[in-house]
Amino acid sequence: xxxxxxxxxxxxxxxxxxxxxxxxxxxxxxxxxxxxxxxxxxxxxxxxxxxxxxxxxxxxxxxxxxxxxxxxxxxxxxxxxxxxxxxxxxxxxxxxxxxxxxxxxxxxxxxxxxxxxxxxxxxxxxxxxxxxxxxxxxxxxxxxxxxxxxxxxxxxxxxxxxxxxxxxxxxxxxxxxxxxxxxxxxxxxxxxxxxxxxxxxxxxxxxxxxxxxxxxxxxxxxxxxxxxxxxxxxxxxxxxxxxxxxxxxxxxxxxxxxxxxxxxxxxxxxxxxxxxxxxxxxxxxxxxxxxxxxxxxxxxxxxxxxxxxxxxxxxxxxxxxxxxxxxxxxxxxxxxxxxxxxxxxxxxxxxxxxxxxxxxxxxxxxxxxxxxxxxxxxxxxxxxxxxxxxxxxxxxxxxxxxxxxxxxxxxxxxxxxxxxxxxxxxxxxxxxxxxxxxxxxxxxxxxxxxxxxxxxxxxxxxxxxxxxxxxxxxxxxxxxxxxxxxxxxxxxxxxxxxxxxxxxxxxxxxxxxxxxxxxxxxxxxxxxxxxxxxxxxxxxxxxxxxxxxxxxxxxxxxxxxxxxxxxxxxxxxxxxxxxxxxxxxxxxxxxxxxxxxxxxxxxxxxxxxxxxxxxxxxxxxxxxxxxxxxxxxxxxxxxxxxxxxxxxxxxxxxxxxxxxxxxxxxxxxxxxxxxxxxxxxxxxxxxxxxxxxxxxxxxxxxxxxxxxxxxxxxxxxxxxxxxxxxxxxxxxxxxxxxxxxxxxxxxxxxxxxxxxxxxxxxxxxxxxxxxxxxxxxxxxxxxxxxxxxxxxxxxxxxxxxxxxxxxxxxxxxxxxxxxxxxxxxxxxxxxxxxxxxxxxxxx
RNA sequence: GGGAGCUUAGCUCAGCUGGUUCAGAGCAUCUGCCUUACAAGCAGAGGGUCACUGGUUCGAACCCAGUAGCUCCCACCA
Numbered sequence: 032x033x034x035x036x037x038x039x040x041x042x043x044x045x046x047x048x049x050x051x052x053x054x055x056x057x058x059x060x061x062x063x064x065x066x067x068x069x070x071x072x073x074x075x076x077x078x079x080x081x082x083x084x085x086x087x088x089x090x091x092x093x094x095x096x097x098x099x100x101x102x103x104x105x106x107x108x109x110x111x112x113x114x115x116x117x118x119x120x121x122x123x124x125x126x127x128x129x130x131x132x133x134x135x136x137x138x139x140x141x142x143x144x145x146x147x148x149x150x151x152x153x154x155x156x157x158x159x160x161x162x163x164x165x166x167x168x169x170x171x172x173x174x175x176x177x178x179x180x181x182x183x184x185x186x187x188x189x190x191x192x193x194x195x196x197x198x199x200x201x202x203x204x205x206x207x208x209x210x211x212x213x214x215x216x217x218x219x220x221x222x223x224x225x226x227x228x229x230x231x232x233x234x235x236x237x238x239x240x241x242x243x244x245x246x247x248x249x250x251x252x253x254x255x256x257x258x259x260x261x262x263x264x265x266x267x268x269x270x271x272x273x274x275x276x277x278x279x280x281x282x283x284x285x286x287x288x289x290x291x292x293x294x295x296x297x298x299x300x301x302x303x304x305x306x307x308x309x310x311x312x313x314x315x316x317x318x319x320x321x322x323x324x325x326x327x328x329x330x331x332x333x334x335x336x337x338x339x340x341x342x343x344x345x346x347x348x349x350x351x352x353x354x355x356x357x358x359x360x361x362x363x364x365x366x367x368x369x370x371x372x373x374x375x376x377x378x379x380x381x382x383x384x385x386x387x388x389x390x391x392x393x394x395x396x397x398x399x400x401x402x403x404x405x406x407x408x409x410x411x412x413x414x415x416x417x418x419x420x421x422x423x424x425x426x427x428x429x430x431x432x433x434x435x436x437x438x439x440x441x442x443x444x445x446x447x448x449x450x451x452x453x454x455x456x457x458x459x460x461x462x463x464x465x466x467x468x469x470x471x472x473x474x475x476x477x478x479x480x481x482x483x484x485x486x487x488x489x490x491x492x493x494x495x496x497x498x499x500x501x502x503x504x505x506x507x508x509x510x511x512x513x514x515x516x517x518x519x520x521x522x523x524x525x526x527x528x529x530x531x532x533x534x535x536x537x538x539x540x541x542x543x544x545x546x547x548x549x550x551x552x553x554x555x556x557x558x559x560x561x562x563x564x565x566x567x568x569x570x571x572x573x574x575x576x577x578x579x580x581x582x583x584x585x586x587x588x589x590x591x592x593x594x595x596x597x598x599x600x601x602x603x604x605x606x607x608x609x610x611x612x613x614x615x616x617x618x619x620x621x622x623x624x625x626x627x628x629x630x631x632x633x634x635x636x637x638x639x640x641x642x643x644x645x646x647x648x649x650x651x652x653x654x655x656x657x658x659x660x661x662x663x664x665x666x667x668x669x670x671x672x673x674x675x676x677x678x679x680x681x682x683x684x685x686x687x688x689x690x691x692x693x694x695x696x697x698x699x700x701x702x703x704x705x706x707x708x709x710x711x712x713x714x715x716x717x718x719x720x721x722x723x724x725x726x727x728x729x730x731x732x733x734x735x736x737x738x739x740x741x742x743x744x745x746x747x748x749x750x751x752x753x754x755x756x757x758x759x760x761x762x763x764x765x766x767x768x769x770x771x772x773x774x775x776x777x778x779x780x781x782x783x784x785x786x787x788x789x790x791x792x793x794x795x796x797x798x799x800x801x802x803x804x805x806x807x808x809x810x811x812x813x814x815x816x817x818x819x820x821x822x823x824x825x826x827x828x829x830x831x832x833x834x835x836x837x838x839x840x841x842x843x844x845x846x847x848x849x850x851x852x853x854x855x856x857x858x859x860x861x862x863x864x865x866x867x868x869x870x871x872x873x874x
Numbered sequence: 875g876g877g878a879g880c881u882u883a884g885c886u887c888a889g890c891u892g893g894u895u896c897a898g899a900g901c902a903u904c905u906g907c908c909u910u911a912c913a914a915g916c917a918g919a920g921g922g923u924c925a926c927u928g929g930u931u932c933g934a935a936c937c938c939a940g941u942a943g944c945u946c947c948c949a950c951c952a
Binding site for chain 1: 885886888890899900901902909910911912914915916946947948949950951952
């Protein structure tokens with residue numbers, strides 16, 4: 032049998048993924064075992080796999096595979112999100128390329144196109160996840176727009192409406208002029224910007240000039256948005272401002288449109304900003320809106336839905352808002368009404384989806400009353416703060432708390448077609464009912480007015496915010512609103528793995544939905560991954576071209592290598608700096624493991640069964656030493672898992688395999704070239720190798736499955752994916768000292784004498800002279816403290832004899848736990864005194 | 875403007891309860907090796923005032939205060 036020196040992965044991956052799936056190892060259904068549940072953060076149907084998904088889903092797969100191996104009922108639910116705005120935009124664009132305008136289509140026809148699109152492209156990202164090795168239960172794949180999940184959305188909406196948690200109201204909201212819809216506050220991204228601050232002259236009216244003598248030409252007002260000037264309804268100054276006090280109640284003329292507007296006073300005004308005068312445009316600014324309400328001013332909306340100047344503005348109608356700004360500045364300058372211009376820093380809101388500059392707009396929309404919601408469900412905050420829902424890293428608790436403490440009402444209606452249509456109906460008289468269906472709505476209307484017909488009522492045109500369905504995800508994927516068996520068994524889920532960028536959009540709202548609709552938390556742990564950035568710390572983006580194609584990476588480095596490369600540099604919450612050399616490291620590691628297998632598989636065994644049964648002392652010691660090393664690593668790895676330090680866990684395994692198993696253990700038991708190995712030693716080596724493969728399997732599923740099978744001449748009864756994960760055992764640190772002692776001793780001898788590890792080990796065993804007393808003395812003293820051996824047996828060979836004589840040298844000294852604590856206390860006291868003496872001497 | 879976090883080797887980061895893992899890991903670098911598992915490898919080596927200043931302590935990378943720089947989140951300054 033001739034094996035390639037380099038590990039080839041492509042076929043291996045395909046083979047095992049198909050095998051696992053065909054045997055149903057990803058499948059899950061309720062049974063007697065303890066459940067372990069993860070729901071995938073559903074990617075957008077429009078999405079294609081990017082580096083963020085790779086990282087995120089690798090982590091989930093590691094967690095689910097470990098749980099599966101630990102004998103839990105592991106259930107990982109995949110699915111996709113309908114992504115209202117993003118998908119509608121894609122479909123609109125696709126139709127436009129075919130020469131079809133959305134406005135020429137009926138709602139039904141448009142939705143047909145959207146569904147076609149979804150069926151055609153919607154599953155791509157899930158197929159890509161399979162290449163990564165994601166062991167989702169694909170039979171459970173859900174979609175937020177499918178019937179059952181839409182039904183859940185309806186149920187929740189109606190319940191919340193009846194509980195007074197949802198209301199319809201007219202408020203100032205965020206308007207996306209490109210997406211042609213309103214947005215929630217969370218969907219607005221504020222960006223720093225250098226704006227021009229224009230100082231515009233508003234001439235005094237004739238009346239004012241007559242009333243007050245000695246006035247200058249007009250009031251100078253600073254604004255960054257001259258194009259909203261046609262919507263000005265007042266000028267506002269601070270009531271205590273000495274410069275303008277006498278003008279309050281007088282009027283000025285709005286330039287261009289020459290409308291006469293009053294000068295009013297409000298202490299909201301910052302006297303130090305600009306000239307201390309504010310032009311009040313209630314239709315286009317939140318503060319102006321408040322001032323307008325307070326002073327009973329009209330609101331003139333001068334913009335159209337797509338961000339152009341409206342006819343009612345009286346000038347510049349049809350011009351784009353930014354073109355208008357330029358034009359108006361030019362016109363003012365010509366009229367001599369532009370006093371000066373200066374650059375200032377400010378922030379401007381952009382649409383999260385379309386990146387268009389957001390307009391504030393007064394509009395009638397649907398809202399969730401968040402104040403009331405939080406009053407009813409205080410555990411949403413409390414149980415995150417007391418770690419019943421634990422955040423990793425926990426610094427995000429602060430962010431979470433801050434957001435919830437300042438939460439505003441959630442605008443949930445969107446002026447789109449692709450999404451869950453709001454279950455509200457209106458009649459011609461302006462009445463409204465909220466109902467399960469059109470038929471039920473009609474019944475409700477008829478109870479008020481018997482003559483009303485189906486043709487007299489119409490459903491609300493708007494759909495709901497995508498997150499209004501996403502927040503139900505952990506409940507609805509298990510049909511939680513129908514009280515299903517799956518729901519009772521798998522909910523609450525265990526761990527959620529997601530990015531901190533959607534902590535408000537999604538994580539917080541799932542917690543809300545969990546407590547509000549099930550009375551239970553939706554998950555116990557939230558693991559926040561970092562952003563994947565390039566080497567220069569720039570975000571991955573299409574425009575920068577610094578985002579590698581994930582599937583190409585998998586083809587190049589293998590899914591195992593890619594997974595390892597990503598995980599190695601991804602401590603919880605830290606951004607990961609993508610660097611191809613990390614993936615190389617992953618690939619090289621695969622190769623190292625592959626070659627360890629080649630060694631073990633190729634060793635000749637003693638033909639004489641009797642000789643073969645006998646084991647060299649050095650082999651026995653090497654075996655015991657590695658067992659200790661292994662157990663210590665397993666313990667550390669479990670601790671790392673519990674704290675979600677996955678990269679640390681992986682690094683421990685990496686070092687255990689490379690340094691301890693390959694460089695030390697295999698070198699110790701490897702016979703000289705051409706010589707046979709004892710059967711017993713070989714079988715121990717195989718057992719160790721097998722245990723290592725299990726330990727590694729959650730991280731690198733494919734190569735471990737391949738070698739697990741290859742290691743057995745006949746196929747094992749169970750594949751590694753469902754084998755038992757190595758368990759932690761209690762040990763004591765002095766065992767660690769012991770393990771370290773042996774290795775450092777071997778190294779000393781090797782270096783000084785130029786011998787092989789095996790020869791060095793023999794020397795340690797056979798001579799006491801060459802051994803380093805210092806290394807052993809400490810260990811002996813500690814062992815003496817534990818009554819394991821008497822202190823006067825202070826010789827290395829005694830220590831070794833003792834070690835070899837006991838088969839349980841790494842098994843916990845259960846009976847000596849108290850003594851261990853005692854010994855530690857004494858040791859602490861000695862160190863204290865030593866430190867104390869040292870510092871006294873120094874003085 | 876408010877809040878949170880970070881600063882340890884060339885890079886990315888560990889360092890948990892102050893003292894035997896205390897100055898660490900991986901990668902990168904340098905020097906020797908194509909040695910019969912593996913050059914995608916092996917054997918070695920170098921490299922740090924733990925941001926700065928003070929304080930607490932017998933003892934500080936770790937606790938406290940201040941300073942500087944960076945990052946993120948939130949916020950209605952026209």
